[in-house]
Amino acid sequence: MSGRPPGEQAAHPAGTDVAFPLSRRGDVVPAECAWLRDERPVARVRTLAGDPAWLVSTYDLAGRVLDDETFSLSATAAPGAPQQYAPTFPVQIRNNLSRIKDEGTRDAVMQALSPRAIKQAADRFRHRADALIDELLAEGPPVDLKDRFADPYTASVMCTVLGLPDDDWRRLMSGLDISIMTAPRPLEGALANWDKGMSHMAGLLRAPGATDAPGLLGALARVRADSGGGEEASTDEHLTMTLHSLFEAGAVSTSAFLTLAILLLLRDSEQRRWLGDHPEAIGPAVEELLRYNLSIGDALPRIATRDTELGGVPVAAGDLVLVLVEGANHDPAVFRDPGRLDLTRTPNPHLAFGSGRHYCPATTLARAHAATALTALLARLPGLRLAVPADELNWRSGWIKRTPERLPVLW
């Protein structure tokens, strides 16, 4: 491996090892990943917001940062902390997601996301997937599978689990396109969009009869009623933010993952056929698709809370440390032949859901969402294939996830 970053002729800021964020393309592992792991496992980069940061790209060091409380997620919301990108949603949401686990709403959230609740909802997930596929079959190819399947199916799954009415799924999903943008400076429209989403959720929580609603909405409405029916503005805001941020975090992650998982299967006809013939192997297959997936567009941010060192590099208190999940998940020290999609790979200790204190609380939901959709698609559209060459897909920029704008398919 040479000591020069791949594509060094491409401009990257002076004093940094590599231009960051890396490529937005979500089906090809960026070439820089291998160079970074080999040559600069703790690399100096400058973020979109213009702040310096350490980019960590090996499995070992990524795990250490995520598991070690020296590196704090909540400190990324502190005033003056270096930023990965400008906040285009209120910074307290980062704390809010953690607070969900710590405060009075914890039980309601954990119950809504529990394996038992997801198992009970599984038939509805499959029913929705089948209904969407019926529509595709009635219309005929080609269709945009992101717009006609991945997004409405995801919205429906999230609405089922959270207890939200899903008849305005397009409005709910299109809100994500604006609110979770990554930009050098705060965007007026993104903040306005966040407020619009909050008002919508507040209206649902306060509606007459909300305490009888199913799922998390009903549970949070009952928490609200028990705590004085919204007399405490801070409780009201916390409950609204819980509902809104869970919808956003959940829908954005699951739809981006599902879209990329479908694309990975469409690009690998041998693995796709094998999974179609072995539907019982969907569990390990989803794990491998999670490992391979590049949906996290940037990196998982932490702030060092004291002077320390990482891989021999001194890191000062207050420094921004970024965990490059695709670097870890494609590290050959842990995953043999990491560039190969191997749906039977086991063990598969990927970091797609993070690790440590902030490990994703919705893994059962995330896995069931993808497994149900992929099983239905492979069974009912066995001839599914891309309608355009993968190189022609249009990748979104300035957004928290890597995603193609459209996924045109034939069958």
Ligand code: HEM
């Ligand atoms: C394939 C789907 C998903 C993926 C790949 C995913 C990935 C992740 C990752 C990597 C983290 C850790 C973030 C960090 O350490 O900074 C995380 C945390 C989180 N995820 Fe997920 N997630 C998915 C689905 C969901 C869903 C469906 C929900 C909600 C319904 C959800 C809610 C959360 C929350 C609330 C946290 C923050 C936990 C904390 O800060 O303590 N995720 N997720």
